[in-house]
Amino acid sequence: MRENLEKMYWAWETNVTEKLEDLCYNWKYNFTENFVKDEEGDTNMVSMIVLIVIVIAVATVFRRELEKVVEAAFSKLTTFVNTTK
Numbered sequence: 396m397r398e399n400l401e402k403m404y405w406a407w408e409t410n411v412t413e414k415l416e417d418l419c420y421n422w423k424y425n426f427t428e429n430f431v432k433d434e435e436g437d438t439n440m441v442s443m444i445v446l447i448v449i450v451i452a453v454a455t456v457f458r459r460e461l462e463k464v465v466e467a468a469f470s471k472l473t474t475f476v477n478t479t480k
Contacts, residue, residue, distance in 0.1 A: 454461065
């Protein structure tokens with residue numbers, strides 16, 4: 396009787412182990428395949444990177460003009476704050 400129970404247990408354990416291995420393999424395979432082939436969010440990321448590069452390029456080209464604008468804005472803000480005291 397004990398031998399039969401041990402055989403049944405080993406058969407069950409082997410079956411469960413094989414199913415878990417198959418499940419893990421299938422999940423890994425499907426995940427990697429879908430991750431490589433899925434391009435749903437890629438265009439948004441690329442467009443964000445392009446926009447950041449454009450902003451940085453514009454900022455470097457117009458650096459002096461932007462500094463003057465920021466300094467003028469802060470001087471006007473400082474003058475306004477000092478006159479309202």
